[in-house]
Amino acid sequence: MSSARHSLPRSIAAHGILITYTLIALFPVFVIVINSFKSRQAIFREPLALPTRETFDLIGFQTVLAQGDFFQYFQNSMIVTVASLFFVLLFGAMAAFALSEYRFRGNSLMGLYLALGIMIPIRLGTVAILQLMVATGLVNTLTALVLVYTAQGLPLAIFILSEFMRNVSDDLKNAGRIDGLSEYRIFFRLVLPLVRPAMATVAVFTMIPIWNDLWFPLILAPSEPTKTITLGSQVFIGQFVTNWNAVLAALSLAIVPVMVLYLIFSRQLIRGITAGAVK
Amino acid sequence: MSALTLSNVTKTFGTTEVITGVDLDVEPGEFCVFVGPSGCGKSTLLRMIAGLEDVTSGDVSIEGRRVNDVAPAKREIAMVFQSYALYPHLTVRDNMGLALKQAGASRADISAATDKASAMLGLGPLMDRRPAELSGGQRQRVAIGRAIVRRPKLFLFDEPLSNLDAALRVATRIEIARLHRELGATMVYVTHDQVEAMTLADKIVVLRAGRVEQVGRPMDLYNDPANTFVAGFIGSPQMNFLKSGPLGISSVQMGIRPEHLEISTEAGQIAGKISHVEKLGGETLVYVLTEDHGLLTVRLFGEHDYQVDAPVWLTPDAARAFHFDEHGQRLRPGERPAAGRATP
Numbered sequence: 001m002s003s004a005r006h007s008l009p010r011s012i013a014a015h016g017i018l019i020t021y022t023l024i025a026l027f028p029v030f031v032i033v034i035n036s037f038k039s040r041q042a043i044f045r046e047p048l049a050l051p052t053r054e055t056f057d058l059i060g061f062q063t064v065l066a067q068g069d070f071f072q073y074f075q076n077s078m079i080v081t082v083a084s085l086f087f088v089l090l091f092g093a094m095a096a097f098a099l100s101e102y103r104f105r106g107n108s109l110m111g112l113y114l115a116l117g118i119m120i121p122i123r124l125g126t127v128a129i130l131q132l133m134v135a136t137g138l139v140n141t142l143t144a145l146v147l148v149y150t151a152q153g154l155p156l157a158i159f160i161l162s163e164f165m166r167n168v169s170d171d172l173k174n175a176g177r178i179d180g181l182s183e184y185r186i187f188f189r190l191v192l193p194l195v196r197p198a199m200a201t202v203a204v205f206t207m208i209p210i211w212n213d214l215w216f217p218l219i220l221a222p223s224e225p226t227k228t229i230t231l232g233s234q235v236f237i238g239q240f241v242t243n244w245n246a247v248l249a250a251l252s253l254a255i256v257p258v259m260v261l262y263l264i265f266s267r268q269l270i271r272g273i274t275a276g277a278v279k
Numbered sequence: 280m281s282a283l284t285l286s287n288v289t290k291t292f293g294t295t296e297v298i299t300g301v302d303l304d305v306e307p308g309e310f311c312v313f314v315g316p317s318g319c320g321k322s323t324l325l326r327m328i329a330g331l332e333d334v335t336s337g338d339v340s341i342e343g344r345r346v347n348d349v350a351p352a353k354r355e356i357a358m359v360f361q362s363y364a365l366y367p368h369l370t371v372r373d374n375m376g377l378a379l380k381q382a383g384a385s386r387a388d389i390s391a392a393t394d395k396a397s398a399m400l401g402l403g404p405l406m407d408r409r410p411a412e413l414s415g416g417q418r419q420r421v422a423i424g425r426a427i428v429r430r431p432k433l434f435l436f437d438e439p440l441s442n443l444d445a446a447l448r449v450a451t452r453i454e455i456a457r458l459h460r461e462l463g464a465t466m467v468y469v470t471h472d473q474v475e476a477m478t479l480a481d482k483i484v485v486l487r488a489g490r491v492e493q494v495g496r497p498m499d500l501y502n503d504p505a506n507t508f509v510a511g512f513i514g515s516p517q518m519n520f521l522k523s524g525p526l527g528i529s530s531v532q533m534g535i536r537p538e539h540l541e542i543s544t545e546a547g548q549i550a551g552k553i554s555h556v557e558k559l560g561g562e563t564l565v566y567v568l569t570e571d572h573g574l575l576t577v578r579l580f581g582e583h584d585y586q587v588d589a590p591v592w593l594t595p596d597a598a599r600a601f602h603f604d605e606h607g608q609r610l611r612p613g614e615r616p617a618a619g620r621a622t623p
Contacts, residue, residue, distance in 0.1 A: 171364035171437075174331050179425075180352030180381035193368055 029255065036060050036248035043244055060249030063236075067246070070253075072225065073232035078257060080142055080228060081210050084149035088206050089199055091150070092157030093165075097187050099158070100165040101173070111162065117155030122148070123215060133220055140223040148216050153206040160205075164198040165191060200268035207265075211258045229254045280343045282307040282465035283328065283433060288337035290323055290489075297323050298489045300337070305467065305482070310459050313469045314476040314512070315486035321469045322437055324486070328467060329358050329435050342432055352381070357426035358435040361442060363418040365410035365425075371397075372406045375425045396427040399458070416447045423455070427462070436468040440475065452478060473513055477501070485509050507607035510534045516564060519575045521549075521595070523602065534601040537564070537578035540593050542585075547592025551575065556585050567591055 034050055035043050042055035049055070064070055099111050122129075129148060130139075138144040168191050176186040192199070217231040233250035236243040283305040290298035297320045305311045313321040326332040328339055330351035339346050346354050357378075365374050375396060376389040384392075397403055400420045410418055419439060426434055439455070440448045456479055459466055470476055476483050477497045485492040485500065485508070493505040497513075504510035510518050516537050523533035541547065542565060551569035565577040565585050575593060585591070602610040 169362055169364060171360035171362045172366070174326075174329070174351075175358065175360060175364035176366075177331065178329060178351045178356065178358050179378035181377075189368070190366065 032248050033252050033255075036245070036252040038245075040245055043248075057245070060243075060245030060247075061253075063243060063246040064249045064253065067235070069224070070229075070232060070250070073227050073229045074253075074257070076142060076226060077211060077229040077254075080145045080149065081207055081258075081261075083142075083146045084153060084210050085203055085207055087146065087150040088153035088157050089203060092154050092202065093161050093192060093195070093199065094187070095154070095158045096161035096165050097191060100162045111158075114158045115155055117151070118159060122152045126215070126219060130219060138220075140221050140226050142221065142226055144220045145216055145226075145228075148220065149210045149213075153202075153210070156205060157202045160202050161195060161198055164195045168194050197269055200265040203265045204262060204269075207261055208258065211254075280307075281305060281340075282309065282342060283311075283467065284338070284340040284343075285324075285328075286338045286340075288324070288327065288339060289335045290320070290327060290332065291335045296489060298327070298335075301489075301491055303484060303491070303494065305465060307465055308463050310456075310466045310468065310479055310481045311484065312476040312480035312482070313467065313484050313486055314471065314473055315492075316512075317471055318488075319486040320489040321471075321486050325435055325437055325467060325469045328433070329356055330354050352378075355429075355432040356435055357429045357431040357433075358437065359419075359422045359426050359439045361438040363410070363415075363422045363442075365418055365421055367410055370407050370409055371402060371413070371421050371424075374410070374421060375428045378425070378429050392428045392430070393424075396424040399427065399461070400424045400454075415443055416451065419443060419451060420454075423458070427458070432465065434464055434466040436466065438470055439468075440470070440472075455479065474515065477513070483513075485512060504534075504601065505609050507532060507534065507603050510601055510603075510609075516576045516578060518601075519572070520603075521572045521575075531605045532603040532607070533595070534603065535595040535599065537576040538580075539596040539599040540575065540577045541596065542567070542577045542579070543592050543594065544589070545592065547594040549575075549593040549595075551591055551593060553585055553587050553589050553591055556587060558582060565591075567593060569593070 031048065035047060037051045037058065037060075038049075038055045039057035039059065042049070042051070042057070051057075095114060099107060099114075133139045133144045138147070172190055173186050176190050181189070212230060213228075214230045214234070217226075217228040218234075221227070222231065229250070233247060233254065236246040236250065281304045283303070285301050285303040288298060288301045289296065301324060303311075313324060315321050323332060327334050328341075330346065330349065334347050341354055341356070366377065369377065372393055375393045379389045379392060393406075397406055400423060402417075402420060402424055405413060405417060405421070410421070413421065419442075422439070436455070440451055443451060452475060455468075459479075468475075468479060480497055482494065483497055483500055484494050487508055493500060493509045495503075500509055500513045504513065507520065511520070511534075514536060518534045518536050519540065521533045521535065523531065549569050549572065551567040553565060554568040554574065555566040557564040557566075560582070561580070563579045563581070563583045563585075565579065565583070567575050567577060569575055577593065604610055
C-alpha cells in the first residue's frame with residue numbers, strides 16, 4: 001500500500017468503524033455461545049459473564065443430545081439445505097444463461113416473471129402450498145421442503161446470475177460453438193467457472209434463510225423423522241417453562257454447519273474478487 | 280469454384296436493416312479484407328459467414344455448398360477473435376486440440392496437428408501453459424494456432440490485432456501475411472484499420488452502413504475510388520476535398536491526395552495560412568487553413584522547415600485529381616455529370 005493514498009488517521013477511523021460494527025453484530029452470537037456453557041442459575045444471575053469454574057456446566061448440551069433425536073434433526077436440515085442449494089444454483093444458472101444468451105420472443109417478459117418472486121414473499125402462498133402438498137401426498141417429507149425452498153431461492157438467483165452471465169465474453173462462447181462444443185458443454189465448462197464468484201454470493205444468500213427457517217418445517221413437515229434443527233429446538237421452549245440451557249446449546253450447535261458452508265463459499269467469493277482485480 | 284459466395288445477403292435486427300443486399304465472391308487462396316468505420320456491419324457479415332448470426336435473406340455458400348442452415352462447427356471454418364477467446368481452463372495444447380477432439384480425431388492426429396501448428400508459430404515452449412500465463416501477443420498467436428490446427432476451408436479473422444500495441448501489431452500483421460502465403464488458405468479478415476487492409480489484402484471490400492461501397496485490389500481502390508467515401512477512407516493521411524468551382528470543371532467536389540498538392544511561399548491557385556506542421560522524419564505533413572476549402576493537408580517527403588501562421592499558396596496536380604458529383608459519386612473523364620453512378 002502506498003503511503004500517498006493512505007493516511008494513518010483515516011485508516012484508524014475506517015478500522016474503528018468496522019471493528020465497532022463487527023462487535024455489535026457478533027455480540028448476540030457471543031452471548032448465546034457463552035451462556036450455553038453455564039448453569040441455569042448462572043445464566044439468570046449474570047447473563048453477560050463468561051463461564052467460570054463454578055458456573056461452567058454442560059447440562060444444556062447433555063439435555064439436547066439426550067432428548068429427541070438431535071442428530072436426525074441436523075441431518076434433515078443438512079439434507080434440505082444442501083439439496084435446495086444444489087437445485088437453486090443449477091436451475092437458476094441454467095435459466096439465467098437462457099435469458100442472457102438467447103434471443104427469443106418474450107425474453108424480457110420471462111425475465112420479469114421469474115424475478116417477480118423477489119417482490120412477493122412465498123409465505124403468502126402457504127395455504128395453497130399446503131393444499132398442494134396434501135394433494136400430492138408430500139406432507140411430512142423432506143421433498144416438500146426442498147421443493148418449496150428451491151422455488152423460494154430461484155428468483156434472486158436468476159436475477160443476480162443473469163446479470164453476471166451477460167458479462168461473460170461472447171467471443172468465448174462463439175469460439176466454443178465453432179469448435180463444436182454443445183450448448184451444455186459451453187454452459188458447464190466455459191460459463192459456469194467464470195461466474196463462480198456470483199454463484200458463491202447466491203449460495204450464501206440462499207442458504208442462510210433456508211437453514212434458519214421455522215415456518216415451512218412447522219407447517220409442511222412437523223413429524224418426528226422430518227424435523228429440522230430449528231423446529232427440533234422448539235421442544236425446549238414451553239408455554240410456561242423454557243429450558244434455556246437446552247435452547248442455547250441447540251442454537252450454538254446449529255451455528256456450526258452453516259458456518260462451515262459459509263466458509264467454503266466465502267473463500268470462492270474472495271478468490272473471485274481478487275482474481276478480477278489483478279487480472 | 281469460389282471459396283466463399285455471398286448472394287444478396289441481408290440481415291435485419293427487428294426493423295433495423297444492418298446488412299442490405301451484399302454480393303461477393305472470394306476466390307480460393309484469396310485474402311479478402313472487410314474494411315469500414317465502426318457500425319458499418321463488417322463484423323456482423325463475418326459472423327453470418329461463421330454461422331453465429333442467422334441470415335435474414337440471401338445465401339451464404341462455402342466451396343459451393345449452401346451453409347445457411349449449417350451449424351458453425353460443421354462449416355469447416357476457423358475463427359480468430361479480437362479478444363482471443365481462449366478457453367481459460369485449458370492449456371495451450373488443449374486449446375489448440377479441442378476442435379479436433381470434438382470432431383472425434385485420434386490422439387495421434389491431434390498431437391501431430393498441434394505440433395505442426397506450434398512449430399509454425401513458435402509456440403513450443405508455451406504448450407503446457409494456461410492462457411492466463413501468456414502475454415497478449417502470445418495469446419493471439421495461440422488463437423491463430425487454434426485456427427490452423429483445424430485445417431479449415433476458410434479462416435475468419437475478427438479484428439485480431441486491435442488489442443495489441445503498435446509494434447506487436449506490425450509484427451503479427453507480417454506473421455499473418457506469411458501464414459497466408461505458407462498455407463495458401465482462403466482468409467476473410469475484418470478490420471477498421473485501412474493500413475491493415477492495404478498491407479494484407481488481395482481484395483478489399485469497403486463497407487458503409489451495411490452496403491458494399493467498392494470491391495477491388497488495394498491499389499485499384501487507392502488509384503480509382505468509386506466515390507468520396509472510398510476515396511476518403513483509403514489512404515493516410517486522408518484525401519483533401521476541394522470545392523471545384525474555381526477549377527473550371529463541372530464537378531461539385533474535387534479530391535486530391537496530400538502528396539499531390541504543391542506548396543509554395545510565393546504563388547499558387549489556393550491561398551492559405553499554415554495552421555500546424557507535423558514532422559515525422561521521413562515525411563512532413565503541413566496543415567493549411569484556406570478560406571474556400573477549409574483545412575487541407577500537404578504531404579512532403581523529407582524534412583522541411585515551415586512556420587505556423589506563415590502565408591502559403593497551394594497548387595493541386597490536376598492530372599492526379601479525382602472529380603465527384605453532388606452525390607459523392609466519381610466522375611470519370613469523358614463521362615457526363617448526370618451519368619455519374621459508378622458501379623462498384
